[in-house]
Amino acid sequence: MSNYQLDYLDQLESESIHIFREVAGQFEKPALLFSGGKDSITLVHLALKAFRPGKFPFPLVHIDTGHNFPEALAFRDQLAEQIGEQLIVRKVEDTIKAKHLTEQKGKFASRNQLQTFTLLDSIEEFGFDACIGGARRDEEKARAKERIFSVRDDFGQWNPKLQRPELWHTYNGKIHKGENVRVFPISNWTELDIWNYIKRENIQLPSVYFSHEREVLEYQNALIAVSPFIQIDENDKISTRRVRYRTVGDMTCTAAVASEAYSIDDIISEITATRTSERGETRIDDRFSEAAMEDRKKNGYF
Numbered sequence: 001m002s003n004y005q006l007d008y009l010d011q012l013e014s015e016s017i018h019i020f021r022e023v024a025g026q027f028e029k030p031a032l033l034f035s036g037g038k039d040s041i042t043l044v045h046l047a048l049k050a051f052r053p054g055k056f057p058f059p060l061v062h063i064d065t066g067h068n069f070p071e072a073l074a075f076r077d078q079l080a081e082q083i084g085e086q087l088i089v090r091k092v093e094d095t096i097k098a099k100h101l102t103e104q105k106g107k108f109a110s111r112n113q114l115q116t117f118t119l120l121d122s123i124e125e126f127g128f129d130a131c132i133g134g135a136r137r138d139e140e141k142a143r144a145k146e147r148i149f150s151v152r153d154d155f156g157q158w159n160p161k162l163q164r165p166e167l168w169h170t171y172n173g174k175i176h177k178g179e180n181v182r183v184f185p186i187s188n189w190t191e192l193d194i195w196n197y198i199k200r201e202n203i204q205l206p207s208v209y210f211s212h213e214r215e216v217l218e219y220q221n222a223l224i225a226v227s228p229f230i231q232i233d234e235n236d237k238i239s240t241r242r243v244r245y246r247t248v249g250d251m252t253c254t255a256a257v258a259s260e261a262y263s264i265d266d267i268i269s270e271i272t273a274t275r276t277s278e279r280g281e282t283r284i285d286d287r288f289s290e291a292a293m294e295d296r297k298k299n300g301y302f
Contacts, residue, residue, distance in 0.1 A: 026173035036076030039134030154178030
């Protein structure tokens with residue numbers, strides 16, 4: 001009998017690689033949604049392990065809202081070039097103009113809801129039947145409900161009451177014409193798992209994940225990066241603080257956390273001590289209602 005055993009990171013990695021290869025085997029035109037954030041960077045690293053020395057059986061796709069952190073966009077382009085894989089970028093700004101969409105108004109006007117239109121248009125444009133993303137169940141309760149293979153109807157909508165069983169790591173990718181599947185290979189990972197894996201694998205990340213000085217707007221216990229995309233009022237309190245980002249979404253809806261974490265070990269120590277999820281602490285767009293994320297997912301959001 002063999003005494004060979006996998007540690008927990010090896011087990012998570014093995015499961016994710018298996019999911020990637022299931023996608024390659026079951027779907028004709030998959031895509032990997034890649035934003036330049038830590039979770040999608042981890043997905044790219046896992047895909048390299050799953051398919052090298054061959055090429056990826058899918059392109060990298062970014063739905064660009066136009067409100068992204070410049071550091072994340074620069075890293076996105078750098079990594080795609082470094083690994084020699086196709087990067088497709090589709091811009092929400094173009095969709096707004098083509099469809100005459102109405103943008104959100106207000107202090108932190110977000111394009112999060114509008115990016116659903118661009119995503120669905122991209123799926124139709126390229127005929128993608130599966131979109132791979134970096135959502136994790138520990139992030140938010142709506143995501144905790146979702147299967148690893150999550151079927152969407154021909155309108156891109158998710159029905160939480162119509163989900164398929166996934167017993168014994170068996171994934172059912174059969175779909176009707178017009179439907180597609182959202183696939184989450186790191187669904188069973190936690191934020192701490194991601195950082196421990198990043199440390200072990202020496203994965204490079206954008207600088208925004210580490211402590212740095214940034215001009216921020218202090219608003220309702222949140223630190224929002226000062227940018228051209230938010231509305232600054234004369235009574236707003238703006239200061240230069242040492243911060244980092246636990247998650248990197250749009251600059252309009254992602255808050256920083258005060259931090260002196262300069263290294264991955266420092267970040268791991270911070271996460272171990274916190275009792276608040278990364279989205280719970282930093283994502284303004286999840287605070288509109290108890291079911292904000294679930295409502296967006298039902299309408300086609302990733």
